[in-house]
Amino acid sequence: MASISLRSLTKRFGTTVAVNNLNLDLEEGELVALLGPSGCGKTTTLRMIAGFEEADSGTISFGGRDVTSLPPERRNTGMVFQNYALFPHLTVAQNVAFGLEMRKVPKAEIARRVDAILDKVQLRELADRYPRQLSGGQQQRTALARALVINPSVLLLDEPLANLDAKLREEMRFYIRSLQQEFGITTVYVTHDQSEALVLADRIAVMKDGVLQQVGTPTDIYQRPGNAWVADFIGLTNLVPGVITDREGSRVLVDTDLGVLSGTGSDGLRTGDQVLLSIRPESLRITSGTDTAHPGDTLDGAERNRLVGVVRERAYLGNLVDYRIEVGERVRLRVQTAPVPAYDVGDRVVLSFSDDQAWVVSDEGSVSRGDHRAEAALA
Numbered sequence: 001m002a003s004i005s006l007r008s009l010t011k012r013f014g015t016t017v018a019v020n021n022l023n024l025d026l027e028e029g030e031l032v033a034l035l036g037p038s039g040c041g042k043t044t045t046l047r048m049i050a051g052f053e054e055a056d057s058g059t060i061s062f063g064g065r066d067v068t069s070l071p072p073e074r075r076n077t078g079m080v081f082q083n084y085a086l087f088p089h090l091t092v093a094q095n096v097a098f099g100l101e102m103r104k105v106p107k108a109e110i111a112r113r114v115d116a117i118l119d120k121v122q123l124r125e126l127a128d129r130y131p132r133q134l135s136g137g138q139q140q141r142t143a144l145a146r147a148l149v150i151n152p153s154v155l156l157l158d159e160p161l162a163n164l165d166a167k168l169r170e171e172m173r174f175y176i177r178s179l180q181q182e183f184g185i186t187t188v189y190v191t192h193d194q195s196e197a198l199v200l201a202d203r204i205a206v207m208k209d210g211v212l213q214q215v216g217t218p219t220d221i222y223q224r225p226g227n228a229w230v231a232d233f234i235g236l237t238n239l240v241p242g243v244i245t246d247r248e249g250s251r252v253l254v255d256t257d258l259g260v261l262s263g264t265g266s267d268g269l270r271t272g273d274q275v276l277l278s279i280r281p282e283s284l285r286i287t288s289g290t291d292t293a294h295p296g297d298t299l300d301g302a303e304r305n306r307l308v309g310v311v312r313e314r315a316y317l318g319n320l321v322d323y324r325i326e327v328g329e330r331v332r333l334r335v336q337t338a339p340v341p342a343y344d345v346g347d348r349v350v351l352s353f354s355d356d357q358a359w360v361v362s363d364e365g366s367v368s369r370g371d372h373r374a375e376a377a378l379a
């Protein structure tokens with residue numbers, strides 16, 4: 001196993017800058033998920049680390065050793081592809097043995113190592129089957145075994161669960177994670193599935209248009225997104241625009257269409273900055289309102305971060321209810337909460353949230369996915 005260091009990595013295809021000046025470090029034994037929408041440069045990054053794609057500029061090191069100009073077969077990486085890329089004419093055992101045979105490992109040792117890894121991925125009974133005789137999950141485990149049997153310095157996984165059904169995908173997340181931890185192998189895991197990244201990764205590197213947006217632990221990325229795009233891309237959120245009127249420590253006061261709201265923000269934000277308050281649907285508490293209160297009303301003597309609203313839509317999801325609450329002229333907030341007590345469409349309610357649940361981000365760059373700010377503006 002080895003640490004991985006990517007320095008100023010850039011790759012262009014014609015006029016497309018697939019990866020733009022990427023800097024990223026993985027510690028030994030760490031699993032980092034490269035996460036982002038389709039076309040953001042995840043796979044190109046992985047292919048450059050593997051050596052299948054040549055970087056236009058920048059360097060790649062494993063354990064402090066520069067591998068930028070080494071061919072793939074001299075980098076000692078184990079790779080699992082989305083479609084598994086198993087050899088159809090070879091059995092499970094032969095597929096797994098392939099990399100060892102290429103390395104001219106003695107026959108007896110190959111047999112021993114193949115046996116051991118098939119045991120580990122619980123495929124020993126299926127060693128003589130061909131890929132077409134395996135389920136998706138079994139093919140997946142064969143691909144994992146084939147990648148791990150060579151004792152790679154780093155493990156590279158490209159959307160390894162994308163072809164499995166939802167339930168198996170969830171099981172395999174835990175399986176891959178425990179295998180990775182047991183082997184203690186430094187791993188880059190490409191996915192566009194944010195819940196997969198949140199569950200699996202020590203840290204997540206979020207990419208957009210070839211540019212790294214933020215690197216952090218799953219909690220960092222979810223609770224303290226670095227910009228409005230990341231806030232909107234990861235999970236669901238309500239984005240309320242406004243201007244900072246005051247700040248004290250990490251506490252930030254923001255003047256919005258819903259009045260002055262209080263949130264928490266990073267050090268870089270200043271009074272007068274245009275910002276967005278990101279409030280997750282599960283961070284909003286909902287209680288009964290009075291019949292005379294209307295959306296946008298100021299609550300007499302009320303503490304901050306309390307909004308009067310009317311339920312406009314509700315969707316029952318079993319374990320929770322998903323509400324759209326009108327809290328001001330043309331502004332709706334999404335709230336997800338336990339099904340009891342239930343509120344009906346037309347009910348007047350009060351929404352509240354604590355200021356450490358409202359993360360303030362600079363209003364720069366576009367918000368292009370699931371745009372709840374747009375929803376707020378158009379409601």
Ligand code: ATP
Binds near residue numbers: 040
């Ligand atoms: P996906 O999740 O859809 O696989 P991705 O984040 O892995 O997307 P990449 O496959 O790395 O994205 O592609 C990044 C950009 O580079 C895209 O605009 C893509 O069209 C372009 N690209 C990738 N490979 C090539 C290639 N061989 N020739 C030309 N353009 C390419």
